[in-house]
Amino acid sequence: MDFKVADLSLAEFGRKEIRLAEHEMPGLMAVRKEYAASQPLRGARIMGSLHMTVQTAVLIETLVALGAEVRWVSCNIFSTQDHAAAAVVVGPDGTPDDPKGVPVFAWKGETLQEYWWCTEQALTWPDGGAPNMILDDGGDATLLVHKGAEYEKAGAVPPATADDPEEWHVIIDLLTRTVGPEKKWTKIAESIKGVTEETTTGVHRLYEMHKNGQLLFPAINVNDSVTKSKFDNKYGCRHSVIDGLNRATDVLIGGKVAVVCGYGDVGKGCADALRGQGARVIVTEIDPICALQAAMDGFQVTTLDEVVGIADIFVTATGNFNIITAEHMSRMKHQAIVSNIGHFDNEIDMAGLAKWPGVEKRNIKPQVDEWVFPDGHSIIVLAEGRLMNLGCATGHPSFVMSNSFTNQVIAQIELFTKTEDYPIGVYTLPKHLDEKVARLHLDALGVKLTTLTKEQAAYIGVHVEGPYKPDHYRY
Numbered sequence: 001m002d003f004k005v006a007d008l009s010l011a012e013f014g015r016k017e018i019r020l021a022e023h024e025m026p027g028l029m030a031v032r033k034e035y036a037a038s039q040p041l042r043g044a045r046i047m048g049s050l051h052m053t054v055q056t057a058v059l060i061e062t063l064v065a066l067g068a069e070v071r072w073v074s075c076n077i078f079s080t081q082d083h084a085a086a087a088v089v090v091g092p093d094g095t096p097d098d099p100k101g102v103p104v105f106a107w108k109g110e111t112l113q114e115y116w117w118c119t120e121q122a123l124t125w126p127d128g129g130a131p132n133m134i135l136d137d138g139g140d141a142t143l144l145v146h147k148g149a150e151y152e153k154a155g156a157v158p159p160a161t162a163d164d165p166e167e168w169h170v171i172i173d174l175l176t177r178t179v180g181p182e183k184k185w186t187k188i189a190e191s192i193k194g195v196t197e198e199t200t201t202g203v204h205r206l207y208e209m210h211k212n213g214q215l216l217f218p219a220i221n222v223n224d225s226v227t228k229s230k231f232d233n234k235y236g237c238r239h240s241v242i243d244g245l246n247r248a249t250d251v252l253i254g255g256k257v258a259v260v261c262g263y264g265d266v267g268k269g270c271a272d273a274l275r276g277q278g279a280r281v282i283v284t285e286i287d288p289i290c291a292l293q294a295a296m297d298g299f300q301v302t303t304l305d306e307v308v309g310i311a312d313i314f315v316t317a318t319g320n321f322n323i324i325t326a327e328h329m330s331r332m333k334h335q336a337i338v339s340n341i342g343h344f345d346n347e348i349d350m351a352g353l354a355k356w357p358g359v360e361k362r363n364i365k366p367q368v369d370e371w372v373f374p375d376g377h378s379i380i381v382l383a384e385g386r387l388m389n390l391g392c393a394t395g396h397p398s399f400v401m402s403n404s405f406t407n408q409v410i411a412q413i414e415l416f417t418k419t420e421d422y423p424i425g426v427y428t429l430p431k432h433l434d435e436k437v438a439r440l441h442l443d444a445l446g447v448k449l450t451t452l453t454k455e456q457a458a459y460i461g462v463h464v465e466g467p468y469k470p471d472h473y474r475y
C-alpha cells in the first residue's frame with residue numbers, strides 16, 4: 001500500500017482519539033449501522049481532499065465501512081493531524097509494520113510542491129485505475145482534474161506568468177510534467193461520476209465552473225445542507241476560532257478590540273465567540289443584510305480602514321481575497337494579531353507583506369510569525385494567513401463535524417448510486433435528508449421532539465414526519 005505520512009508510530013495515539021471521536025459522531029456511526037448490510041459504496045473509488053484530522057479519520061473509515069476504496073489528502077498544508085493520518089494508514093487491524101488501512105498522503109507542514117504532489121498521488125490508483133468519486137473541500141482536487149483534462153484537450157499547458165501566485169506556478173509545473181498523450185487527466189475526469197463539496201469557497205468554484213460550461217461531472221453542494229453550514233460554519237467556528245487564538249498566542253481576549261471581516265455563517269460564529277470572551281467586536285461587511293444582522297446582534301459595523309489602527313485582533317471570514325492588505329498591516333497596533341479562518345490564505349495579502357520594504361519575519365513557533373516593520377512595530381500573523389483554527393489548533397470538535405460528514409456520506413451514496421438522476425450540475429441534498437441528519441444528532445443532546453398531530457400537520461401543510469419547511473425557508 002502506498003502512502004506518505006509523518007510518522008506511523010503515532011498511529012496508536014491516533015487510534016485512541018479516533019475511538020473517542022466515534023462516540024461524539026453519532027450521525028456517522030448511525031449511517032455505518034444503517035448501511036452495513038447493503039454496502040452502497042461497494043465499487044466506489046473515492047479520492048478525498050479534506051483536512052486530515054481525527055474527525056476526518058472517522059469519515060474515511062465510515063466510507064470504507066460502506067464498501068468504498070479510499071485514497072486521501074489534506075486540503076491545506078497545515079491542517080493535518082499527524083497522529084490521525086498515521087492511524088488511518090495503519091487501520092484498526094494493522095500495525096505500523098504491517099499497515100492495513102487507507103492510503104493517506106498528508107502531513108502537517110507540507111510545502112506547496114508536496115501538497116500538490118500528494119493530491120496527484122491520491123488521484124492515481126496504483127493499479128493504473130482512477131477514482132470514480134471525489135470528496136472535496138475547497139475544490140483543489142476538482143480543479144487539478146479539470147485543468148489537466150482541459151490542457152490535454154488543448155494539447156499544451158500554458159506557462160504561469162510573473163503575476164500569477166506562487167501556488168499557480170506549482171500547479172502548472174505539475175501539469176507540465178503530467179499532461180501528455182497518455183491522457184492521464186482526461187481518463188480520470190471520464191472516470192469520475194461526481195464530486196461532493198464541503199465548503200462555501202469550493203461550492204462557489206463549482207457554480208462558477210458550471211455557469212461557464214466547464215463542469216465535467218455532477219456535484220453535490222454539501223455546504224448548503226442546513227445541517228452543515230448553519231452548524232459547522234457557525235457553531236464550529238464559534239468553538240475553534242478561540243481555540244486557534246489561544247493555542248497560537250495565549251493573549252487575553254477580554255477587553256480587547258476584535259475585528260471580524262465578514263458576517264456570514266463563519267463570521268457570525270466568530271463574532272459571537274469573541275464577544276463571549278469579552279472582546280469589543282467590530283464587524284466589516286459588504287452585504288447590507290448581513291451588516292444589518294450584525295448591527296441588530298449588537299456589533300459595531302464599520303470599515304476596516306476606520307478601525308485598523310485601534311484593533312488588537314483581526315479575523316477574516318469572507319471567502320474573498322485581499323481583505324487585509326500590507327498597507328493595513330503597516331498601520332496596525334504593535335503586536336496586533338492577524339488571522340484568517342476562511343478557506344484560502346488570500347484573504348490576507350501575505351505576498352504584499354513579504355515584499356514590504358524593510359519588513360522582517362521572525363518565527364515565534366510553528367504557524368506563529370512576528371512581522372516587524374521598519375518603524376519598529378510588529379504584527380503577529382497566524383498560520384501564514386491560512387485558516388487558523390486548523391493551522392494553529394485542531395479545527396472543529398467531533399460532534400459538529402458529525403453533522404457535516406453525515407451529509408458528506410449521504411451525498412456520496414446519492415451521487416454514486418443514483419448518478420443517472422444527476423446530470424452535470426450542482427445540487428443540494430433534499431430537505432428530508434437534511435432533517436434526517438439533524439434527527440441523528442438529537443438524542444446525544446437530550447433533545448425530545450414534539451410530534452405534530454395529523455390536524456396540526458394539515459393546518460401548516462406538512463406531513464407529520466416532515467419535511468417541516470419549504471425549500472425557500474431560511475433557518
Ligand SMILES: NC(=O)c1ccc[n+]([C@@H]2O[C@H](COP(=O)([O-])OP(=O)(O)OC[C@H]3O[C@@H](n4cnc5c(N)ncnc54)[C@H](O)[C@@H]3O)[C@@H](O)[C@H]2O)c1
Pocket residue numbers: 199200201202229232233236237261262263264265266267284285286287290317318319320323341342343344387388389390395396
Ligand atoms: N475554517 C473553517 O473551519 C471553515 C468552516 C466553514 C467555512 N469556512 C470558509 O470560511 C469562509 C466564509 O464562509 P461562510 O460560510 O461564512 O461564507 P458566507 O458567504 O456565508 O459569508 C462570507 C461573508 O463575507 C462577506 N464579504 C465578502 N467580501 C467581503 C469584504 N471584502 N469585506 C467584508 N465582508 C465581505 C459576504 O458578504 C458574506 O456575508 C469560506 O472561505 C468558507 O469556505 C471555513
Ligand SMILES: Nc1ncnc2c1ncn2CC[C@H](O)C(=O)O
Pocket residue numbers: 050051052053054055056137198199200232236343390394395396397401404
Ligand atoms: N475537525 C475538522 N476536521 C475536518 N475539517 C474541518 C474540521 N474543522 C473545520 N474543518 C473545515 C471543514 C469545514 O466543513 C469547511 O467548510 O471548511
